[in-house]
Amino acid sequence: MEFQFADRLLKLPPYVFGKLNALKLELRRKGIDIIDLGMGNPDKGAPDSVVSKTLEVLKDPKTHRYSRSKGISQLLKEVAVYYKKKYRVDLDPEKEIVATIGSKEGLSHLALALLNPGDTVLVPAPAFPIHIWSVVLAGGNVITIPLEKLLGPNFIEELAKTYDSLWPKPKFILLNFPHNPTTAVADRNFYEKMTAFALENNLMIIHDFAYADITFDGYKAPSFLEIPDAKKIGVEFITMSKSFSMAGWRIGFCLGNAQIVQALEKIKGYYDYGIFTPVQVGSIIALRHEWEEAPQKYAQIYENRRNVLIEGLNKAGWNIDKNKNKATMFVWAPIPEEYKKTGSVRFSRFLLEEAEVCVSPGNSFGEEGEGFLRISLVENEKRIQQAVKQIKKAMSSTSPEEVMEKYPAGF
Numbered sequence: 566m567e568f569q570f571a572d573r574l575l576k577l578p579p580y581v582f583g584k585l586n587a588l589k590l591e592l593r594r595k596g597i598d599i600i601d602l603g604m605g606n607p608d609k610g611a612p613d614s615v616v617s618k619t620l621e622v623l624k625d626p627k628t629h630r631y632s633r634s635k636g637i638s639q640l641l642k643e644v645a646v647y648y649k650k651k652y653r654v655d656l657d658p659e660k661e662i663v664a665t666i667g668s669k670e671g672l673s674h675l676a677l678a679l680l681n682p683g684d685t686v687l688v689p690a691p692a693f694p695i696h697i698w699s700v701v702l703a704g705g706n707v708i709t710i711p712l713e714k715l716l717g718p719n720f721i722e723e724l725a726k727t728y729d730s731l732w733p734k735p736k737f738i739l740l741n742f743p744h745n746p747t748t749a750v751a752d753r754n755f756y757e758k759m760t761a762f763a764l765e766n767n768l769m770i771i772h773d774f775a776y777a778d779i780t781f782d783g784y785k786a787p788s789f790l791e792i793p794d795a796k797k798i799g800v801e802f803i804t805m806s807k808s809f810s811m812a813g814w815r816i817g818f819c820l821g822n823a824q825i826v827q828a829l830e831k832i833k834g835y836y837d838y839g840i841f842t843p844v845q846v847g848s849i850i851a852l853r854h855e856w857e858e859a860p861q862k863y864a865q866i867y868e869n870r871r872n873v874l875i876e877g878l879n880k881a882g883w884n885i886d887k888n889k890n891k892a893t894m895f896v897w898a899p900i901p902e903e904y905k906k907t908g909s910v911r912f913s914r915f916l917l918e919e920a921e922v923c924v925s926p927g928n929s930f931g932e933e934g935e936g937f938l939r940i941s942l943v944e945n946e947k948r949i950q951q952a953v954k955q956i957k958k959a960m961s962s963t964s965p966e967e968v969m970e971k972y973p974a975g976f
């Protein structure tokens with residue numbers, strides 16, 4: 566049988582992480598112990614108090630029924646309390662907050678709720694893949710702005726120049742700070758100017774705040790919603806995945822502008838019956854009792870691993886600036902100069918096969934990521950030290966020219 570599937574499926578290239586995983590699995594099946602610094606998959610479990618409350622609730626069969634699509638009201642109230650105590654931001658739990666099955670789901674369905682075919686969206690590049698593909702799947706067109714320009718001193722002028730040259734005008738801009746993959750951060754001044762620009766131009770701001778709490782060296786990331794007018798033009802996505810190490814639980818929130826939140830809520834009402842109630846109750850406990858301690862604990866673990874990785878690779882001749890890696894669970898590492906010509910895909914392939922270390926090629930986040938690797942801090946310090954050793958050894962025994970000869974340019 567030859568089936569004909571939707572055209573939108575054809576627009577999607579194979580998911581980078583999928584290809585990387587396939588190769589990694591193949592090597593593992595051969596008995597090779599790959600050190601996996603590829604995907605940003607948190608390796609620590611949720612806080613104990615969250616797990617025990619969830620187990621307790623799980624025993625009540627009433628919680629096994631369909632839940633409420635937008636999130637149970639006690640949870641939405643708890644999120645409002647959390648934003649108030651953490652950022653001094655007031656939110657109406659029923660109108661300005663909706664629970665999502667993680668931010669990936671929320672972002673995807675929000676694009677469906679906001680975009681008509683042919684609409685355009687501004688996305689800084691390099692970009693986390695869902696920031697691009699959620700728009701494409703919704704029939705929209707992505708206009709990329711180099712992230713470097715957006716974070717430069719004249720960013721509003723640069724943005725205005727791009728904006729003025731476009732027709733139709735973009736519906737929204739998708740921001741994400743601390744940023745995956747580059748780890749770049751934005752300050753309050755940035756959000757203030759962006760908010761003013763967006764208000765003036767009737768542009769919505771969607772801010773993916775997945776790494777809100779995974780910050781290092783005393784740096785604290787501001788919430789976009791702290792800007793007084795932010796709620797007039799935008800929403801922020803937060804997730805339990807990183808701050809509370811609950812990635813597999815699949816829960817996050819979209820907060821802010823009531824019209825945007827309710828557009829997402831409406832579309833989700835058709836697609837899902839809500840997150841499993843015990844997970845929602847566990848999240849209440851996390852936000853109520855663990856909101857300060859747990860994220861700090863997880864951030865400290867990633868910070869220590871970042872230090873080990875950067876110090877180790879720099880000793881081996883790499884040139885990674887710690888001050889530019891102040892947040893997220895990644896290190897955005899420039900490929901050492903002499904190997905740069907191999908390209909990030911080929912170099913990652915070489916590291917996977919010869920150093921037995923899996924990392925993500927910068928290029929898989931867009932051309933603007935070429936020349937870099939995204940290294941996830943999801944193995945313990947010992948394994949990271951081991952990874953550094955293996956990388957050093959592989960590089961000392963294989964020249965850039967040999968890497969070029971042995972590996973294809975693409976996956």
Ligand SMILES: Cc1ncc(COP(=O)(O)O)c(C=O)c1O
Pocket residue numbers: 605666667668669670693741744745773775803804805806812816817
């Ligand atoms: C920037 C960014 N947004 C969203 C997500 C997805 O998060 P969630 O688990 O909430 O779907 C990730 C996960 O890696 C991410 O890095």
